[in-house]
Amino acid sequence: MAYDSTNIFARILRGELPCKKVYENEHVLAFHDINPQAPVHILVIPKGAYVSLDDFSAKASDAEIAGLVRAVGEIARARGLTEPGYRILANHGRDANQEVPHFHVHIFAGRPLGRMISKA
Numbered sequence: 001m002a003y004d005s006t007n008i009f010a011r012i013l014r015g016e017l018p019c020k021k022v023y024e025n026e027h028v029l030a031f032h033d034i035n036p037q038a039p040v041h042i043l044v045i046p047k048g049a050y051v052s053l054d055d056f057s058a059k060a061s062d063a064e065i066a067g068l069v070r071a072v073g074e075i076a077r078a079r080g081l082t083e084p085g086y087r088i089l090a091n092h093g094r095d096a097n098q099e100v101p102h103f104h105v106h107i108f109a110g111r112p113l114g115r116m117i118s119k120a
Helices: 008-013 053-059 062-078
Strands: 021-024 028-032 040-046 086-089 105-109
Touching: 008 028, 008 040, 021 062, 028 062, 040 062, 053 062, 062 105
Parallel strands: none
Antiparallel strands: 021 028, 028 040, 040 105, 086 105
């Protein structure tokens, strides 16, 4: 799948759309999800044009990969999420219900999150 530069996250990165930013470094931007699925629901997106984790892991530099992983940890620590716990999630493709074709990681926390996947 080719990267679509008109996706909502690309537009946020270009400053065309607002976001409630919680973190930024040279490689990533993190902000509150506009439709939160938990009391804490933060999206962490790389600043590069990557469609999915597959695309990101194949094409991103080591610095970009480290920047994203470290950002997730820094955000969790800064928000006091490490002790009660949190979940990270990245959807890939149609079967995983990826809604925005720009690689992103969700951080969920703030309540018991239940099972990872339903048995259905």
